[in-house]
Amino acid sequence: MASTKPPSGMRDYLPDAVTKRRYVMGKIETTYRRYGFLPLETPTMENLSTLLGKYGEEGDQLLYRVLHRGEKLSRALTQPGVGQSDLAELGLRYDLTVPLARVVAQYGNSLPRIFKRFQIQPVWRADRPAKGRFREFYQCDVDITGTTSPIAEVEVVSATCDVLTELGFRNFSIALNHRVILRSMIEAAGIDAALEGTALVAIDKLDKIGVDGVRDELTQRSIAEAAADQLLTMTAGADTLDNAGRIEQLREQLPMPEAQDALNDIATLLELTADTAAGTRLCLSPALARGLSYYTGPIFEVISDDFSGSLGGGGRYDNLVGMFSGKQVPAIGFSLGLERILMLMEEAAMFPDLQMGAKVMICTLADTPLTSVVGLANRLRQAGIMVEIYPEQARLGRQLQAADAMHIPYALIVGPDEVSQQQYPLKDLASGEQQTLDEAGLITALN
Amino acid sequence: MASTKPPSGMRDYLPDAVTKRRYVMGKIETTYRRYGFLPLETPTMENLSTLLGKYGEEGDQLLYRVLHRGEKLSRALTQPGVGQSDLAELGLRYDLTVPLARVVAQYGNSLPRIFKRFQIQPVWRADRPAKGRFREFYQCDVDITGTTSPIAEVEVVSATCDVLTELGFRNFSIALNHRVILRSMIEAAGIDAALEGTALVAIDKLDKIGVDGVRDELTQRSIAEAAADQLLTMTAGADTLDNAGRIEQLREQLPMPEAQDALNDIATLLELTADTAAGTRLCLSPALARGLSYYTGPIFEVISDDFSGSLGGGGRYDNLVGMFSGKQVPAIGFSLGLERILMLMEEAAMFPDLQMGAKVMICTLADTPLTSVVGLANRLRQAGIMVEIYPEQARLGRQLQAADAMHIPYALIVGPDEVSQQQYPLKDLASGEQQTLDEAGLITALN
Numbered sequence: 001m002a003s004t005k006p007p008s009g010m011r012d013y014l015p016d017a018v019t020k021r022r023y024v025m026g027k028i029e030t031t032y033r034r035y036g037f038l039p040l041e042t043p044t045m046e047n048l049s050t051l052l053g054k055y056g057e058e059g060d061q062l063l064y065r066v067l068h069r070g071e072k073l074s075r076a077l078t079q080p081g082v083g084q085s086d087l088a089e090l091g092l093r094y095d096l097t098v099p100l101a102r103v104v105a106q107y108g109n110s111l112p113r114i115f116k117r118f119q120i121q122p123v124w125r126a127d128r129p130a131k132g133r134f135r136e137f138y139q140c141d142v143d144i145t146g147t148t149s150p151i152a153e154v155e156v157v158s159a160t161c162d163v164l165t166e167l168g169f170r171n172f173s174i175a176l177n178h179r180v181i182l183r184s185m186i187e188a189a190g191i192d193a194a195l196e197g198t199a200l201v202a203i204d205k206l207d208k209i210g211v212d213g214v215r216d217e218l219t220q221r222s223i224a225e226a227a228a229d230q231l232l233t234m235t236a237g238a239d240t241l242d243n244a245g246r247i248e249q250l251r252e253q254l255p256m257p258e259a260q261d262a263l264n265d266i267a268t269l270l271e272l273t274a275d276t277a278a279g280t281r282l283c284l285s286p287a288l289a290r291g292l293s294y295y296t297g298p299i300f301e302v303i304s305d306d307f308s309g310s311l312g313g314g315g316r317y318d319n320l321v322g323m324f325s326g327k328q329v330p331a332i333g334f335s336l337g338l339e340r341i342l343m344l345m346e347e348a349a350m351f352p353d354l355q356m357g358a359k360v361m362i363c364t365l366a367d368t369p370l371t372s373v374v375g376l377a378n379r380l381r382q383a384g385i386m387v388e389i390y391p392e393q394a395r396l397g398r399q400l401q402a403a404d405a406m407h408i409p410y411a412l413i414v415g416p417d418e419v420s421q422q423q424y425p426l427k428d429l430a431s432g433e434q435q436t437l438d439e440a441g442l443i444t445a446l447n
Numbered sequence: 448m449a450s451t452k453p454p455s456g457m458r459d460y461l462p463d464a465v466t467k468r469r470y471v472m473g474k475i476e477t478t479y480r481r482y483g484f485l486p487l488e489t490p491t492m493e494n495l496s497t498l499l500g501k502y503g504e505e506g507d508q509l510l511y512r513v514l515h516r517g518e519k520l521s522r523a524l525t526q527p528g529v530g531q532s533d534l535a536e537l538g539l540r541y542d543l544t545v546p547l548a549r550v551v552a553q554y555g556n557s558l559p560r561i562f563k564r565f566q567i568q569p570v571w572r573a574d575r576p577a578k579g580r581f582r583e584f585y586q587c588d589v590d591i592t593g594t595t596s597p598i599a600e601v602e603v604v605s606a607t608c609d610v611l612t613e614l615g616f617r618n619f620s621i622a623l624n625h626r627v628i629l630r631s632m633i634e635a636a637g638i639d640a641a642l643e644g645t646a647l648v649a650i651d652k653l654d655k656i657g658v659d660g661v662r663d664e665l666t667q668r669s670i671a672e673a674a675a676d677q678l679l680t681m682t683a684g685a686d687t688l689d690n691a692g693r694i695e696q697l698r699e700q701l702p703m704p705e706a707q708d709a710l711n712d713i714a715t716l717l718e719l720t721a722d723t724a725a726g727t728r729l730c731l732s733p734a735l736a737r738g739l740s741y742y743t744g745p746i747f748e749v750i751s752d753d754f755s756g757s758l759g760g761g762g763r764y765d766n767l768v769g770m771f772s773g774k775q776v777p778a779i780g781f782s783l784g785l786e787r788i789l790m791l792m793e794e795a796a797m798f799p800d801l802q803m804g805a806k807v808m809i810c811t812l813a814d815t816p817l818t819s820v821v822g823l824a825n826r827l828r829q830a831g832i833m834v835e836i837y838p839e840q841a842r843l844g845r846q847l848q849a850a851d852a853m854h855i856p857y858a859l860i861v862g863p864d865e866v867s868q869q870q871y872p873l874k875d876l877a878s879g880e881q882q883t884l885d886e887a888g889l890i891t892a893l894n
Contacts, residue, residue: 007492014557014558036804038462042460043453043458044457044583045583050451067531067535069508105451112849151817151821371721374601391596392561402560
């Protein structure tokens with residue numbers, strides 16, 4: 001008999017898991033909607049021409065491709081030296097940013113000029129499965145396209161703070177940096193612009209491997225020791241300063257006009273968030289680099305004090321949409337690490353008691369007139385109550401056991417007398433208490 | 448520049464479409480939950496060994512297969528005569544019934560013995576796209592596994608009636624038949640059991656091509672004219688009878704014990720639904736055949752009087768889960784045609800006014816202190832109000848136009864005086880009326 005497990009790195013979500021996932025997604029959605037974000041959904045499959053070249057070489061390798069069928073496949077297979085690119089033209093969604101860029105390019109005129117969207121959908125990556133790393137997992141993105149206003153940054157960041165607070169996260173901060181500040185630090189340290197990418201990879205590890213570790217990495221990456229030290233002074237030397245102090249220090253270290261402009265952006269952002277949930281959480285972190293090369297302005301990362309690693313991140317990327325539309329459309333986005341959030345909430349028992357199934361189970365006796373029971377269930381359901389009927393003849397003990405196993409809090413035991421007198425004993429399964437009620441009483445008690 | 452359209456037969460759901468789809472899915476989910484159905488979600492990809500051979504030859508051809516990668520692909524391509532089956536081991540979900548059967552086989556012991564689940568997820572079929580036919584579309588299934596009790600049939604059918612009623616459908620009925628009655632009619636007509644399948648395909652068309660059309664088809668399908676006539680008498684001859692009359696007529700026409708048992712099942716089902724929404728809608732229809740060969744008991748189809756074609760259907764299938772688990776697990780299910788329901792609701796303007804975006808847009812003047820505006824928005828949002836901030840400096844007319852385009856009903860115009868006096872003019876964009884309110888007043892007016 002064939003395996004009945006889901007494919008490697010993918011999961012079946014049984015009712016308990018779906019309920020928890022939906023609780024979190026619901027909180028996220030409600031909060032983002034309060035900020036005026038609108039929902040978007042895109043197809044599971046995209047043309048490979050949309051996906052390839054957007055995620056770097058490693059991304060291209062991790063894409064799932066959909067095999068040609070019929071004629072097209074036969075034709076491809078007769079070609080000499082047939083390879084991967086001859087066998088597929090569709091791939092599975094790899095993130096939610098590229099589909100957004102495609103959508104803005106395609107429907108630009110029928111969308112609001114300043115488009116605020118949230119999107120919670122699965123993506124697929126053929127990565128090696130590991131603890132907390134799946135091949136099918138959900139992403140949760142908010143983005144604002146069409147404006148360079150710093151209000152957009154403020155909205156995205158404070159909405160995200162609200163989401164995390166709503167979910168019960170308390171001790172987190174948002175590391176903040178700016179792509180142009182990073183570039184200016186590289187320049188000020190006398191590092192060749194061609195080495196910017198490799199230098200940033202090393203700097204990004206400051207939290208994990210410390211100053212000495214990063215210095216070693218920088219020199220291994222062909223950066224002179226003096227330059228490495230100078231870069232480390234700027235990125236790691238500000239630990240005791242508050243945001244204003246850091247800005248002042250960077251203003252001195254980075255006199256070039258584009259860096260001064262970027263520091264103005266940062267100062268504006270900090271000022272505008274003063275009266276929001278993000279106000280006390282933003283923390284200027286010159287070592288924050290984030291991997292993605294498409295960022296052009298402010299970048300963010302949520303750091304939890306209770307858990308290592310990030311809960312999400314984002315930044316401004318003003319050039320990506322233009323790759324699809326041919327015209328410049330500025331954009332800022334934030335992606336929450338949904339699977340990570342779910343895992344941490346599970347580990348820290350942060351879920352409230354989520355009512356999953358029915359509120360009451362109707363149990364019957366061997367001679368109960370079932371048509372009346374079905375009718376009663378129907379009327380209770382019309383009143384909005386979640387009702388289960390135990391569908392088989394069984395000992396009462398077995399029926400109550402089933403209710404218990406499904407965490408159904410009440411049982412209604414209905415025999416022929418109850419039907420004829422229209423008085424029903426409602427049993428609280430936790431306390432064992434029982435009260436006899438008519439139909440109106442049941443509706444009041446169970447609602 | 449590459450195309451920015453979604454792949455053929457697949458759709459981008461823009462905010463308006465998502466909002467309508469979620470409205471319908473939400474109603475479906477709420478209703479099914481009232482019956483105690485629990486949510487299940489399964490991965491987009493399944494092992495091909497799970498999918499192949501379950502949907503007939505045509506189904507196998509319409510499956511999307513996921514191309515091998517890396518080493519595995521290279522190895523496959525060096526084989527002489529490499530074909531489709533060497534290039535893929537994963538496929539995309541084709542329906543929601545086979546994944547359910549796999550899940551019940553895999554997790555049987557940790558699920559309730561009688562498992563009631565609903566599932567609303569997309570499926571993929573490489574069909575030729577046409578009006579109302581997509582390659583990616585949602586299915587919406589409810590099933591009960593683990594019991595042969597007729598209460599299960601009743602729950603599934605009356606829940607589905609409730610769903611359709613909740614959505615605003617009024618004139619629909621549920622055609623009802625039984626697999627064993629169909630088989631017995633074939634036998635009673637003297638048609639060889641080997642021709643049962645082909646005879647049922649013809650009978651199923653009675654609504655579309657009439658008695659004469661079906662008689663022609665039956666004879667073309669190697670069925671003797673006398674047998675065809677006898678079969679047609681049983682299936683088409685009951686038009687003027689009510690359910691009780693039809694049962695009585697079939698009892699006479701089909702004296703074999705298994706047919707009498709099946710008629711008892713039907714009678715029980717009709718009796719049990721008497722006090723539910725399904726009571727007046729069930730209609731015994733001896734010509735109802737439904738395509739799927741896996742049905743073993745009662746079968747159903749929702750027929751709308753206002754729209755041609757079916758809104759959904761289902762039936763009992765007691766052998767499918769056993770194909771995965773090796774042990775018999777009875778099951779009954781119903782699938783709603785979600786895409787069709789959405790299309791009909793759109794055409795008949797059955798959607799209520801769905802509030803999609805923000806309730807109020809805050810518009811600012813050139814010299815408005817923005818930190819205060821962001822703070823005000825933050826406090827209104829904390830009070831549960833959906834608030835949009837126009838993020839750029841622009842003429843007031845342009846800001847109000849944007850609010851209007853997004854169907855935002857109110858605007859709050861905030862200049863420096865409003866900030867200092869904490870009195871805000873709230874403008875109703877439909878009527879043009881304006882009232883000046885403090886923050887508490889805004890929260891009351893907008894909630």
